[in-house]
Amino acid sequence: MHASTPYRRAAVIGGGVIGISWTGLFLAHGMDVVVSDPRPDAREQVLAGLDEIAPALAELGLPTTDMADRLRFEPDLATAVADADVVQENGPERLAVKQEIWRTVEQAAPAHALLATSTSGIPATAIAEAMRQPERLVVGHPFNPPHLVPLVEIVPGERTDPQVLLEARDFYASLGKKPQILRKEIPGFVANRLQSALFRECVHLVAEGVVTEAELDEIVTASIGLRWAVAGPFRTFHLGGGPGGLPHFLQHLGRAMEAAWPGLGSPSFDEPTVALLTAQAEEAFAGEPVGDLAARRDRAQIALMRALADTSHEPTEEAAA
Amino acid sequence: MHASTPYRRAAVIGGGVIGISWTGLFLAHGMDVVVSDPRPDAREQVLAGLDEIAPALAELGLPTTDMADRLRFEPDLATAVADADVVQENGPERLAVKQEIWRTVEQAAPAHALLATSTSGIPATAIAEAMRQPERLVVGHPFNPPHLVPLVEIVPGERTDPQVLLEARDFYASLGKKPQILRKEIPGFVANRLQSALFRECVHLVAEGVVTEAELDEIVTASIGLRWAVAGPFRTFHLGGGPGGLPHFLQHLGRAMEAAWPGLGSPSFDEPTVALLTAQAEEAFAGEPVGDLAARRDRAQIALMRALADTSHEPTEEAAA
Incomplete structure (x- = not known):
């Protein structure tokens, strides 16, 4: 072969x-x-x-x-x-x-x-x-x-x-x-640190009763997940900054974002939190084996990767046109 | 019509x-x-x-x-x-x-x-x-x-x-x-809080010189972005927990994740950080107007949404089979 x-x-x-x-x-x-x-x-x-x-x-x-x-x-x-x-x-x-x-x-x-x-x-x-x-x-x-x-x-x-x-x-x-x-060794490397930072806030929001796990998952797939599959966080804010891009965004909204950071949650995986998260997981995912759910996720993942691969040639075509 | x-x-x-x-x-x-x-x-x-x-x-x-x-x-x-x-x-x-x-x-x-x-x-x-x-x-x-x-x-x-x-x-x-x-009023609501929690760590990693903005964006689109477009954070960890799902994940990895949270970054949008982020943004995105970049992103977004819509009927079909 x-x-x-x-x-x-x-x-x-x-x-x-x-x-x-x-x-x-x-x-x-x-x-x-x-x-x-x-x-x-x-x-x-x-x-x-x-x-x-x-x-x-x-x-x-x-x-x-x-x-x-x-x-x-x-x-x-x-x-x-x-x-x-x-x-x-x-x-x-x-x-x-x-x-x-x-x-x-x-x-x-x-x-x-x-x-x-x-x-x-x-x-x-x-x-x-x-x-x-x-x-x-x-x-x-x-x-x-x-x-x-x-x-x-x-x-x-x-x-x-x-x-x-x-x-x-x-x-x-x-x-x-x-x-x-990566340019430097750092505990957790990059992707897992980012995942962990986001998950910390997920746990906080569920523990606070703002949303359930299932609702939070729906929010992510319908917004930031969809976005970040196509453009990473910096590019996303660059495109959200209008004609001035990320520099404009940082000048006008950076301070407000920084001021809100201390208000993000600091949850703990204590017994009541784990019990709540476990109960919601059992409700949200019960009735279907993890393997079956994973296989279906993986098929959707592959469909998405193909769609992205099809569109990724576009810039080159435009440049050549 | x-x-x-x-x-x-x-x-x-x-x-x-x-x-x-x-x-x-x-x-x-x-x-x-x-x-x-x-x-x-x-x-x-x-x-x-x-x-x-x-x-x-x-x-x-x-x-x-x-x-x-x-x-x-x-x-x-x-x-x-x-x-x-x-x-x-x-x-x-x-x-x-x-x-x-x-x-x-x-x-x-x-x-x-x-x-x-x-x-x-x-x-x-x-x-x-x-x-x-x-x-x-x-x-x-x-x-x-x-x-x-x-x-x-x-x-x-x-x-x-x-x-x-x-x-x-x-x-x-x-x-x-x-x-x-949402079940409760909370500042920033859910999606922007999650986005902000992740972005805080993004800023930290770039400010620390672990990766550039462009590198971090590539990491996200090639991993967690792709994942979260298909399955939210709770479902993702449920599927990552093996047959025991999220409850197993929480039991075995929750404490380790919690122990690592204090090690996540607490960056500031001070002058040197904004200067670094601005310089990297100009290098990463220069040469193409924001509007053109956004239009291309939106086309990729739509292709992705279509691919996901095509696969979302699968569970029902399986259930009927």
């Missing part, structure tokens, strides 16, 4: 939800994949997981037939990475465990291999303290699930070689992802 | 950007519209504005030919609202001005008329303090621009008649909008 990426062989460490999703994406782009996971049922779990995501990969236009022919399982970590061009690690989110994994991997993997961790919470700097070649490690943090959501945050540790950041960007881009290199 | 709404005659107070957008939407749904704005160039401004938004209305599938035949201008407020079934007020965001407007309108408008203010920042309670019939006033706050973004937040004042909330919901729904009734 035609491979879309110059990277031929991937080692995926950890066969959980994220590992499975990466595995499917790598296979669908023609790579050979070795999954390394010490659990005795790893093979069974990964194969079942691949069956689940194969329809979404196919809807994304990727070839999924005979994917498993290029898939191997190798519980021994050093053996698994011995021929890898890319190592994508999705181990448990515990520093000691990740350090132990990477101590082994950096010695066993080829010198040219790209070494990436999917961690969402542990800085590359901390993991790399256990490595002889800390300059090789980079965070390649997907937004879940990696086979579907375009973003991959590429986050350097303090000692990461800048060249490695560029290689990581090229690699993920070759898989059709939208990688972004 | 066939009117999609049982409301026949609208009075639009204020012919600025929001008033023009409402006017276009009302006309495209077959209503007769009187615009009342004391500015001498109101007619010219509104007609020019309608020409600008007509293509978007047409792309939304609404009839726009001969719209202006059902449009009148009447600078005198009492005369303008005398026959209205709906009054949508978009005056300046100053309490005294709005109170003065509504004192006049409540006496001049028919007893059956729906009385709504587009205000984004002034509570209905405060405006209605100047009214004899405070129970009649409701906030009908659009997310800009009203002719395009589905959300309308319907916010009661302390004395608003609950029946008026339902009437407002029916009215906006008859125009194809997605109205949401």
Whole structure:
């Protein structure tokens, strides 16, 4: 088959939800994949997981037939990475465990291999303290699930070689992802910090009884969600600022916005709040298994991504016209 | 023409950007519209504005030919609202001005008329303090621009008649909008509070040099924006919680999220920050007029709304299968 990426062989460490999703994406782009996971049922779990995501990969236009022919399982970590061009690690989110994994991997993997961790919470700097070649490690943090959501945050540790950041960007881009290199290491990276900032206010508004969870979700999909799928927050305010754009917006409304920030909520996940949120979730989402809801969401997501892809060529056409 | 709404005659107070957008939407749904704005160039401004938004209305599938035949201008407020079934007020965001407007309108408008203010920042309670019939006033706050973004937040004042909330919901729904009734009056309502909470962290991340504005925008459109266009924040975490859904998510990750909240940024729009944001905006968006960028964004928005509308019937079809 035609491979879309110059990277031929991937080692995926950890066969959980994220590992499975990466595995499917790598296979669908023609790579050979070795999954390394010490659990005795790893093979069974990964194969079942691949069956689940194969329809979404196919809807994304990727070839999924005979994917498993290029898939191997190798519980021994050093053996698994011995021929890898890319190592994508999705181990448990515990520093000691990740350090132990990477101590082994950096010695066993080829010198040219790209070494990436999917961690969402542990800085590359901390993991790399256990490595002889800390300059090789980079965070390649997907937004879940990696086979579907375009973003991959590429986050350097303090000692990461800048060249490695560029290689990581090229690699993920070759898989059709939208990688972004962060300029600094920061806890939570960017997307999860933004998500968390918004969710804090969501929890506040529901806890205060202004709206229910279901009502808040409807408000978001009918306004800011729709907006931010097309244009990010800065562009949105730039376009909301009239002919003067964002600079005008900042001059005229910045102070008022800043003055309102202290009025935003500081909720807590205390017992009554968790009880309220749980009860509303059960009411809003009951009666349909999470997997079915997720599959339907993913289909809508793909339809939306296709629609956006169709319109994204427009500027170029206009420029050429 | 066939009117999609049982409301026949609208009075639009204020012919600025929001008033023009409402006017276009009302006309495209077959209503007769009187615009009342004391500015001498109101007619010219509104007609020019309608020409600008007509293509978007047409792309939304609404009839726009001969719209202006059902449009009148009447600078005198009492005369303008005398026959209205709906009054949508978009005056300046100053309490005294709005109170003065509504004192006049409540006496001049028919007893059956729906009385709504587009205000984004002034509570209905405060405006209605100047009214004899405070129970009649409701906030009908659009997310800009009203002719395009589905959300309308319907916010009661302390004395608003609950029946008026339902009437407002029916009215906006008859125009194809997605109205949401808030259960309580709160400054900024819901969508703008959420937008502001997220934007605060955006400003922090750019001010800290983690990403540029353009990079942050790319991160959002490639991850949370795409997600929240399809499923709101609660549903997103419900689907991210595995088979246990949101309750499981709250039990296992809630405390960690709460512990990270104090680490989110508290930026200020001080001079250096505004200078940085302005410089980056000029670099990111320079070379193309805001109007052109906005028109392109709106076309992408409409394509996305169509894609979502096509997939939204799926659950029903599945249930019937």
